[in-house]
Amino acid sequence: MVNGKIQTLNQFIIERQKEHPYAKGEFSRLMHHVGIAAKIVNREVNKAGLVDLLGDAGEENIQGETQQKLDVYADVHFIDALKSCGEVCGIATEENQHMITFNNALSKDAKYIFLMDPLDGSSNIDVNVSIGTLFSIYKRVTPVGTKAEMQDFLQPGNQQVASGYILYGSSTMLVYTTGNGVNGFTLDPSIGEFCLSHRDIKTPKDGTIYSINEGNYSKFPFGVKSYIKYCQENDAKTKRPYSSRYIGSLVADFHRNFLKGGIFMYPESVSYPTGKLRLLYECNPIAFLAEQAGGLASDGFNRIMDIQPKELHQRIPFYVGSSNMVKKIEQFLKER
Ligand code: AHG
Ligand code: MN
Numbered sequence: 159m160v161n162g163k164i165q166t167l168n169q170f171i172i173e174r175q176k177e178h179p180y181a182k183g184e185f186s187r188l189m190h191h192v193g194i195a196a197k198i199v200n201r202e203v204n205k206a207g208l209v210d211l212l213g214d215a216g217e218e219n220i221q222g223e224t225q226q227k228l229d230v231y232a233d234v235h236f237i238d239a240l241k242s243c244g245e246v247c248g249i250a251t252e253e254n255q256h257m258i259t260f261n262n263a264l265s266k267d268a269k270y271i272f273l274m275d276p277l278d279g280s281s282n283i284d285v286n287v288s289i290g291t292l293f294s295i296y297k298r299v300t301p302v303g304t305k306a307e308m309q310d311f312l313q314p315g316n317q318q319v320a321s322g323y324i325l326y327g328s329s330t331m332l333v334y335t336t337g338n339g340v341n342g343f344t345l346d347p348s349i350g351e352f353c354l355s356h357r358d359i360k361t362p363k364d365g366t367i368y369s370i371n372e373g374n375y376s377k378f379p380f381g382v383k384s385y386i387k388y389c390q391e392n393d394a395k396t397k398r399p400y401s402s403r404y405i406g407s408l409v410a411d412f413h414r415n416f417l418k419g420g421i422f423m424y425p426e427s428v429s430y431p432t433g434k435l436r437l438l439y440e441c442n443p444i445a446f447l448a449e450q451a452g453g454l455a456s457d458g459f460n461r462i463m464d465i466q467p468k469e470l471h472q473r474i475p476f477y478v479g480s481s482n483m484v485k486k487i488e489q490f491l492k493e494r
């Protein structure tokens with residue numbers, strides 16, 4: 159609410175566009191279509207149990223993970239929405255082995271590349287626990303008017319033009335950044351609009367929540383094990399022991415820690431030697447949001463957004479959240 163008035167996502171996008179006098183409205187149109195796709199997916203998520211949208215789709219994605227029906231649904235609907243908006247020349251998603259490029263009459267002058275995890279937290283779909291969508295937007299580096307190439311997709315996160323997520327939770331939220339702070343919008347189902355509810359989000363520098371799949375403890379690197387023990391120690395001055403919170407949906411786990419202060423960790427392990435989360439679809443978009451709100455994102459040693467991607471589906475260890483907590487785990491990893 160602004161001066162008691164509701165500000166919708168579209169009004170907000172148009173207002174921001176006015177701040178850039180040379181902007182031609184292309185990005186605004188793209189974001190408008192992201193909002194539409196989010197509402198379509200949200201509609202299906204909300205009635206999934208009623209319309210045979212639960213369960214697996216009988217296929218595996220490129221990473222050998224079972225695709226859920228909603229994974230496929232979200233993937234198809236986001237791709238359709240982006241195709242028809244004409245502002246995107248290429249898409250890569252967690253569910254597709256190869257990049258998708260558009261070179262039709264509508265998209266031939268498009269300059270944006272769109273990367274996404276269409277449905278995050280698939281294992282939580284069937285049990286009515288929060289899930290999400292993650293996206294990351296870049297400007298192409300190859301000439302406009304030609305077919306997008308792999309180098310357009312393999313840009314480091316520090317080149318992101320925008321990133322965000324949609325959280326299908328107790329309410330549905332869209333949170334995004336264009337590098338000028340982070341703003342959150344809550345879907346008001348009565349008017350079918352995302353409305354500004356969290357202006358200029360700042361994440362606390364210190365937090366009291368740690369989020370990690372602790373069942374894998376024995377498979378973690380020594381530095382991570384030591385940090386977990388540190389989180390559990392009793393020290394009133396540093397508000398320890400911290401609370402352990404883990405949903406198993408990155409978007410939901412991050413969102414909670416983002417607002418309350420905390421750290422989310424998905425280290426490399428015996429089962430996932432290079433980590434589980436995907437640099438392009440999960441880590442970079444979250445890293446951009448975290449940094450824009452005053453937090454940090456690291457692979458344990460390097461800033462996530464400075465890592466040069468080598469392949470579309472690359473996985474990486476991930477530590478993100480309150481700046482002092484991320485610095486602390488980096489210290490543990492370096493020392494041990
Ligand atoms: P996705 O559903 O897109 O494959 O992502 C699942 C990810 C992420 O959301 C979550 O943080 C993590 O996997 C959970 O993994 P574990 O079940 O191994 O803890
Ligand atoms: Mn995911």
Ligand code: MN
Pocket residue numbers: 229252275276277278279280
């Ligand atoms: Mn996914």
